[in-house]
Amino acid sequence: MAAPLDVSPAQTEAVQAVAAQGVAGRKIEGRSLGQIAWMRLKRDKVAMGSAIFVIFLILVAIFGPFVVQNPDVYHPNLLNPTLLTPNGRFGGISLAHPFGLEPYTGRDVLSRIVNGARYSLLIASLATALAVGIGVFFGIIAGYFGGWVDTLIARTMDVFLAFPLLVFALALVGVLPTTADFLGVTISGNGLRIGLLIFIIGFFSWPYMGRIIRGQVLSLREREFVDAARSLGARGPYILVRELLPNLWGPILVYSTLLIPTNILFEAALSYLGVGIIPPTPSWGEMLSDAVTNGYYYIDPMYMFIPGMAIFLTVMSFNLFGDGLRDALDPKSR
Numbered sequence: 001m002a003a004p005l006d007v008s009p010a011q012t013e014a015v016q017a018v019a020a021q022g023v024a025g026r027k028i029e030g031r032s033l034g035q036i037a038w039m040r041l042k043r044d045k046v047a048m049g050s051a052i053f054v055i056f057l058i059l060v061a062i063f064g065p066f067v068v069q070n071p072d073v074y075h076p077n078l079l080n081p082t083l084l085t086p087n088g089r090f091g092g093i094s095l096a097h098p099f100g101l102e103p104y105t106g107r108d109v110l111s112r113i114v115n116g117a118r119y120s121l122l123i124a125s126l127a128t129a130l131a132v133g134i135g136v137f138f139g140i141i142a143g144y145f146g147g148w149v150d151t152l153i154a155r156t157m158d159v160f161l162a163f164p165l166l167v168f169a170l171a172l173v174g175v176l177p178t179t180a181d182f183l184g185v186t187i188s189g190n191g192l193r194i195g196l197l198i199f200i201i202g203f204f205s206w207p208y209m210g211r212i213i214r215g216q217v218l219s220l221r222e223r224e225f226v227d228a229a230r231s232l233g234a235r236g237p238y239i240l241v242r243e244l245l246p247n248l249w250g251p252i253l254v255y256s257t258l259l260i261p262t263n264i265l266f267e268a269a270l271s272y273l274g275v276g277i278i279p280p281t282p283s284w285g286e287m288l289s290d291a292v293t294n295g296y297y298y299i300d301p302m303y304m305f306i307p308g309m310a311i312f313l314t315v316m317s318f319n320l321f322g323d324g325l326r327d328a329l330d331p332k333s334r
Helices: 009-019 033-043 045-066 109-145 147-161 165-175 190-203 206-220 224-231 236-272 284-293 301-329
Strands: 179-182 185-188
Touching: 033 045, 033 301, 045 109, 045 301, 109 147, 109 190, 109 206, 109 236, 109 284, 109 301, 147 206, 165 190, 165 236, 190 236, 206 236, 224 236, 236 284, 236 301, 284 301
Parallel strands: none
Antiparallel strands: 179 185
16 A cells, blocks of 8 residues: 655645635636526627627617607708608618608608607506516415415406407507596506506516416425425414525516516507507607508608517517527526
8 A cells, every 4th residue: 555645734724725725726716597597698698798789779769869859850952842752862861850741741750760669668567567576476375375376366467368358459449538547646648648558568568477376486485495384383374485486487487588578569559550659759650550550661661660570679689689598597498
């Protein structure tokens, strides 16, 4: 048998010092789940590019209306006096009007796209927040308590999912008054219409989030940490808020980013059908509706192409970012 090595105390301390440091000479530190997810997300170039575009779009929606022209200013001098089409090629695109002009009115398309982004993102974001709040509340209760509670909530979800939402929205907007009093404040015009759209889209979209959360809770409630909390005397509300909810932030974030583009499309569809934002306030769906109903796309295809591309790029960016976030938070889904 080989004799043990004769190692001095100084050599032992040196070996321990080297072992306490990483390959790059830094102290080895553990990473949290959030840091690990961020590292995965940074490696996904498509998701990061989509996230940058989404952030840019949010900044444009917040600050853009203060920078661009007034969207309701007419420029008849820039239109053909006979055909009432924008002068120049591609719908009158120029340095002063990068996205061209609207036929018959001469309104700047860029300013209408920027202002439309504000309303589209505002309605979609608040409707998503409403849907997520209701869906998480009922989903976590149904999944944890089970029994008749789960059956009642699950059947309610099925009713909402089978409801003809678009038809209901069209009927509801048509019968509601144009003004309403809320907490002593009279709301009318687009203020009332925006609140109505947020309620309709959000309230009837919560079952999608509710089903996802319910399925997650059904698996989480059988885990050891939940049994340990019960054995220590924890009651249902404590387990729901302190044990289950922190483990649901991943699915909540992922499916929220995937729900926002769906709500953007739904708001655009309602505006296209004439029950969205009230003109002359710009909206992407309303611009598409004008292009079709007024025949703008015959004489100026760019007026239809630009708002269509705005919707397409926005929805695509949110979807790609949501897919990348899902892969980062759950690598098993790859």
